[in-house]
Amino acid sequence: MLNVKSISKQYHKHAILNNISFQIKPGEIVGLIGENGAGKSTLLKIIATLEQASSGDVELFEQGYAKNRKALRKYIGYVPQDIAIWEELTVAENMLFFEKLSFQSKSSEELKQLCLDMNLQKWNEPVKTLSGGMKRKLNLAITLIHEPSILLLDEPTVGIDLKSKKEIGSYLFKQAKEKNRMIIYTSHDMDEITELCDRAICIGEDTFYPEILKNTGKEIISL
Numbered sequence: 563m564l565n566v567k568s569i570s571k572q573y574h575k576h577a578i579l580n581n582i583s584f585q586i587k588p589g590e591i592v593g594l595i596g597e598n599g600a601g602k603s604t605l606l607k608i609i610a611t612l613e614q615a616s617s618g619d620v621e622l623f624e625q626g627y628a629k630n631r632k633a634l635r636k637y638i639g640y641v642p643q644d645i646a647i648w649e650e651l652t653v654a655e656n657m658l659f660f661e662k663l664s665f666q667s668k669s670s671e672e673l674k675q676l677c678l679d680m681n682l683q684k685w686n687e688p689v690k691t692l693s694g695g696m697k698r699k700l701n702l703a704i705t706l707i708h709e710p711s712i713l714l715l716d717e718p719t720v721g722i723d724l725k726s727k728k729e730i731g732s733y734l735f736k737q738a739k740e741k742n743r744m745i746i747y748t749s750h751d752m753d754e755i756t757e758l759c760d761r762a763i764c765i766g767e768d769t770f771y772p773e774i775l776k777n778t779g780k781e782i783i784s785l
């Protein structure tokens with residue numbers, strides 16, 4: 563269970579997040595939506611332990627971040643909005659490098675399979691020769707190495723072709739439903755949100771997104 567408790571964040575006195583609270587249960591996929599600058603990435607970074615909230619706390623499995631920040635990292639997988647991989651290394655070398663840093667040991671075969679699950683076949687190619695979408699797939703595969711209980715995905719499918727998007731979506735859906743993982747997913751693609759997510763959390767002032775999702779039958783929480 564993830565429990566976000568009254569999180570607020572200011573940058574240089576400029577309020578970004580204002581008293582945000584919600585809970586997520588294992589097996590749930592939640593879409594985080596809102597206009598550019600609403601604070602989605604900021605909120606994901608706070609849940610990923612990479613930013614500190616100005617006030618409030620987050621609890622994962624009933625342990626607060628304020629006291630257990632480092633210990634909780636092994637449960638968390640985070641795909642940043644900007645791709646973070648080694649350009650000069652091959653896909654295989656990247657996977658092996660991040661496996662060494664990870665909390666879970668995996669064989670080369672298992673790592674290769676993770677890439678195939680993301681529909682990424684270019685195991686021996688240098689990353690700098692991959693397309694933008696392929697790099698995103700690699701970023702996703704890297705995040706799954708340590709089998710995180712909660713996956714925080716910041717626009718993970720931008721630039722990914724529709725077929726791969728659907729395949730990755732159904733893979734993530736299975737991860738949540740069969741392995742009881744929690745997923746928070748940001749996207750500006752409302753079709754993707756309605757197809758994949760159990761409910762949507764909308765942040766920011768703009769009522770545009772809740773309006774759009776109103777007739778989809780999904781639960782929408784405006785915070």
Ligand SMILES: Nc1ncnc2c1ncn2[C@@H]1O[C@H](COP(=O)(O)OP(=O)(O)OP(=O)(O)O)[C@@H](O)[C@H]1O
Nearest residue numbers: 573574578596597598599600601602603604605643
């Ligand atoms: N490190 C920082 N220092 C100062 N301001 C920041 C910092 N990071 C983000 N911001 C500001 O916080 C606000 C929210 O940014 P954030 O990246 O969380 O938005 P977002 O909802 O993810 O937007 P997008 O849809 O464009 O990705 C923006 O006004 C941004 O300029």
Ligand SMILES: [Mg+2]
Nearest residue numbers: 602603643716
């Ligand atoms: Mg963002």
